[in-house]
Amino acid sequence: MTVTALTPSSSLRTPRPPGVVRRLCDVLALTGRNIVHIAREPLQLSDVTVQPVLFTLLFVYVFGAGVVLPGGQSYADFAIAGLLAFSLTTSAMGTGVGLSTDLNSGVIDRFGTLPMWRPTVLVSRSITDLLTSCLCALIVAITGLYLGWRPTGGVDSIAAGFAIFLLFAYALSWGCACLGLVSKGPESAQGVGLVILFPLAIVSNALVPTQRMPAVIRAVADWNPVSAVTAAGRTLWHNPNPSASIHAWPMQHPVEASLLWCALLLLVFAPLGTVLYRRRTTR
Amino acid sequence: MAQDSMIRAEGLQKRFGRTVALAGVDLDVPAGSILGVLGPNGSGKTTTVRILTTLSRPTAGSAWVAGHDVVHEAPAVRRNIGVTAQDATVDELLTGRQNLVMVGKLSGLRRADARARADELLAQFDLTDAADRVLNGYSGGMRRRLDLAAGLVTRPPVLFLDEPTTGLDPTSRVRMWDIIRVLVKDGATLLLTTQYLDEADELADRIVVIDHGKVIAEGTSAELKTATGGARLELTLSESHADAAAALQPFVSGPVRESHDGRRLRAPVRSGSGLATAVVHAFDAAGITVDDLEVHQPSLDDVFFSLTGHPSVPDDEGDADEEPVRAKVEEEHS
Numbered sequence: 081m082t083v084t085a086l087t088p089s090s091s092l093r094t095p096r097p098p099g100v101v102r103r104l105c106d107v108l109a110l111t112g113r114n115i116v117h118i119a120r121e122p123l124q125l126s127d128v129t130v131q132p133v134l135f136t137l138l139f140v141y142v143f144g145a146g147v148v149l150p151g152g153q154s155y156a157d158f159a160i161a162g163l164l165a166f167s168l169t170t171s172a173m174g175t176g177v178g179l180s181t182d183l184n185s186g187v188i189d190r191f192g193t194l195p196m197w198r199p200t201v202l203v204s205r206s207i208t209d210l211l212t213s214c215l216c217a218l219i220v221a222i223t224g225l226y227l228g229w230r231p232t233g234g235v236d237s238i239a240a241g242f243a244i245f246l247l248f249a250y251a252l253s254w255g256c257a258c259l260g261l262v263s264k265g266p267e268s269a270q271g272v273g274l275v276i277l278f279p280l281a282i283v284s285n286a287l288v289p290t291q292r293m294p295a296v297i298r299a300v301a302d303w304n305p306v307s308a309v310t311a312a313g314r315t316l317w318h319n320p321n322p323s324a325s326i327h328a329w330p331m332q333h334p335v336e337a338s339l340l341w342c343a344l345l346l347l348v349f350a351p352l353g354t355v356l357y358r359r360r361t362t363r
Numbered sequence: 364m365a366q367d368s369m370i371r372a373e374g375l376q377k378r379f380g381r382t383v384a385l386a387g388v389d390l391d392v393p394a395g396s397i398l399g400v401l402g403p404n405g406s407g408k409t410t411t412v413r414i415l416t417t418l419s420r421p422t423a424g425s426a427w428v429a430g431h432d433v434v435h436e437a438p439a440v441r442r443n444i445g446v447t448a449q450d451a452t453v454d455e456l457l458t459g460r461q462n463l464v465m466v467g468k469l470s471g472l473r474r475a476d477a478r479a480r481a482d483e484l485l486a487q488f489d490l491t492d493a494a495d496r497v498l499n500g501y502s503g504g505m506r507r508r509l510d511l512a513a514g515l516v517t518r519p520p521v522l523f524l525d526e527p528t529t530g531l532d533p534t535s536r537v538r539m540w541d542i543i544r545v546l547v548k549d550g551a552t553l554l555l556t557t558q559y560l561d562e563a564d565e566l567a568d569r570i571v572v573i574d575h576g577k578v579i580a581e582g583t584s585a586e587l588k589t590a591t592g593g594a595r596l597e598l599t600l601s602e603s604h605a606d607a608a609a610a611l612q613p614f615v616s617g618p619v620r621e622s623h624d625g626r627r628l629r630a631p632v633r634s635g636s637g638l639a640t641a642v643v644h645a646f647d648a649a650g651i652t653v654d655d656l657e658v659h660q661p662s663l664d665d666v667f668f669s670l671t672g673h674p675s676v677p678d679d680e681g682d683a684d685e686e687p688v689r690a691k692v693e694e695e696h697s
Contacts, residue, residue: 092480095471095517098438102471109468113457120456120497190452190513192418195441196469363379363419 095195103197110204114178118208127174128216132167136223139163139287147288153320160224161241161313162286165306167216168249169281173273175209175253176260180269183261183360192361199354206253213249217242231317241316244338248309251345258349261356285331286310289322302328305341312338367430369394369521369552370415374424377410377576384410386576387424392554392569394520397547399567400556401667407576408556409449412525415554416446429521445514449525451506452513453498459509460485460494463516470517477516484512488542504535511542522546524555528562540565560664574671588661596642598628599655610649614642632658 096102118125136159144155182188182201191201221229221242231238256273263269283297284290284306290298301307307323311334314321323331330337370392377385385407392398402408413419415426417437426433429443446452453462460481467477485494488508493501501509507527514522524543528536543566547553557563563570564584572580572587580587596614600607603625611619617631632638639656646653 092476092518093473095442096473097471105471106469109465113454113461113465116461117456185455186448186450186452187454188452189418189448189450190446190454190466191469193416193441193444193446194466194469195438195471200469361418 098197103200106196106200107203107207110200111207114204114208115211118212124174125212125215127171128167128212129219131171132163132216132220133223135167136160136163136220136227140227143287149289149320150322151320154228156224156228157230158314158320158322159287160220160227160229161317161319162284162310163224164217164220164245164313165248165284165286165310166281167220168213168245169252169306170274170277171212171216172209172249172252172256173259173270173277174212174256175205176256176258176263176269176273177266178209179205179257179260180263180266184265188361198358202257202353202357205257206250209253210246210250213246213253216249217245229319231319233316233318237316237318240335241313244309244312244316244335244342247342248305248338251342251349254349254353255345257353258356261353261360280304281306284310285323290326291322299328302326302331305338305345307331308334308337308341310334367394368392368427370398370426370428370554372411372415372424372426375411375414375421375426376423377407377414377419378422384576385414385421385424388573388576388578390426390554390571390578392552394552395547395550396568397543397553397555397566399563399570400554400573401558401560401563401570402556402573403558406573408558408573409525410576411573412446412448412523412554412556416444416523417441442517443519443521445517445519445522447507447511447514447522447524447527449529451510453506453510455498458495458497459490459501459505462498462509463513466513467516472517480516484515488512504531504538507531507535507539508542511539515546520551522551522553524553526556526558528557528559536562560662560667564662572667572670579670580666587666590666594632594661595659596628596630596632596638597655597657597659598642598646598653600626600628601652601654602626604649604651606649607646607651610645610651611642613645614638 096105140156140159144159147155149155149158179202182205188201231241256277259272259276260269263272283301284304285301286306290301290307293301302323308330311321311323311331313319315324315334323334326332368391370390372388372390375385375388376383388407388411390398390411400408400411410419414421415428415433417433417440420434428440431439431443433440454465457465463481463484464477467480468474472480485491488511490505490509490512493505498506498509511524511527527543528539531539540562543553543555555563555566567584569583570581570587571578580590582590596611598607598611607625607628608619608621611628611630614632615630616633619628619630621628639658642656643653
């Protein structure tokens with residue numbers, strides 16, 4: 081070993097000074113690392129790849145036969161927005177699980193002693209999951225197109241629909257990040273996440289119209305952000321949207337309601353996550 | 364060399380609920396020197412390092428690293444330190460090279476610099492061949508070297524090594540010592556924690572002994588040994604002799620103990636030059652034949668035992684990895 085030559089041979093330029101550029105570089109560096117992790121264990125992507133395809137096929141073929149939509153509209157046309165909302169909602173816990181895995185590994189102490197922007201770990205995680213959400217949306221859309229789903233309403237409107245889904249997935253991932261920050265380990269994060277996210281995804285207009293639900297559940301469903309996002313997608317894609325006849329404000333203004341819900345989630349959970357992260361890593 | 368202190372702690376306290384981890388620790392490490400923080404498991408060494416490296420906040424007291432307050436100027440502290448923690452703080456799913464490049468980028472280095480520096484460190488730490496392997500395939504020694512390399516990416520002036528050789532086999536341990544010596548020759552200030560007395564003896568300029576969250580002794584290795592009371596003399600005679608104890612009396616600093624058969628004598632002595640010769644002459648003059656004579660300088664183990672009343676490495680602490688190293692410590696002690 082050449083221990084005698086530890087003295088530097090190359091000269092380093094001074095590190096970037098703190099600032100916006102430096103923060104962006106930190107976030108990029110750690111996002112790159114998260115992507116390498118995914119590349120090493122691609123199976124961890126199953127919740128945004130295999131699972132959505134499976135659910136989409138199951139729902140359209142199994143339930144599609146039994147659900148009768150007003151006016152005899154196509155179940156595939158109705159279901160894809162809902163299935164995308166369902167898949168994005170249930171996979172959002174990946175953020176909490178990933179974060180919890182990081183927090184319980186030794187590398188978190190390394191990050192704590194580096195002169196990096198504090199929230200980098202959180203922000204990079206949320207960006208990584210935004211990328212996997214994009215993958216999820218792409219896969220659900222392709223499966224949907226194969227099954228006969230047809231969005232209309234112009235490129236702008238279709239893109240706006242996808243943008244709302246992705247924004248919602250991003251906002252929700254901050255909520256899940258907070259869950260990950262307060263849970264002991266990845267397994268408990270996964271468990272708690274499932275208990276919260278599954279009802280959130282199911283008690284909505286995503287998979288079946290809400291009209292025939294019991295009154296209390298229906299009220300919850302009509303104000304559920306998942307319903308707003310699903311209705312917004314159906315509206316923007318000109319797909320069948322039975323919720324349009326419901327008087328609850330979010331169902332009458334699904335796009336506005338979706339944006340408000342996303343803003344609310346981000347305003348609450350992004351600062352909360354930052355505080356929780358600081359607490360968790362400085363004890 | 365500048366005598367400014369690069370690491371300073373005043374009355375550091377840390378409580379976790381009811382447990383007192385630190386009960387008021389004071390430290391002062393001058394620039395360019397190595398401080399060895401010595402103590403058994405759970406004595407507060409790691410807590411001290413975590414506070415000094417901004418990973419934990421003290422319940423009371425203050426500390427400065429490179430002139431910056433560790434609580435209020437944490438970002439400035441982080442720009443000046445390199446840390447090798449007790450548990451490897453490297454990313455298990457990345458390769459060695461990816462780890463070092465990531466640390467470089469997160470320290471603000473530009474991409475090209477981060478890569479060049481990673482190559483340089485991989486070569487210096489003999490990891491070039493393993494550079495593109497994922498860490499799962501690394502041995503304990505390789506992981507530690509990578510962890511140390513990760514702490515050196517920005518060539519920080521202050522280094523913290525928390526038990527850098529715990530769990531390493533004796534060869535890797537000596538190799539790590541060589542690296543550490545070179546680091547300090549290059550001008551770094553270093554705080555090193557260890558539960559191995561020979562390690563502190565070997566590397567540190569000054570030693571602080573911590574037990575139960577408190578500094579119980581400090582000084583150079585020689586000072587600590589002297590404070591414990593000088594050396595120990597052991598004589599073995601050919602046959603017991605009535606005047607033996609009396610002949611030894613002028614040299615001792617405490618009671619003389621004789622074995623049952625009267626052939627072996629033990630006593631604490633003031634070590635000095637010519638001690639052994641003088642003893643042999645005195646016995647020769649008294650007509651007593653000496654078979655064997657040993658002067659034992661006190662080891663840090665003796666120091667630790669006399670300060671704390673318990674051995675430095677508790678027997679009940681079982682970790683297969685540490686076995687060879689501990690055996691070595693005990694060998695030197697006996």
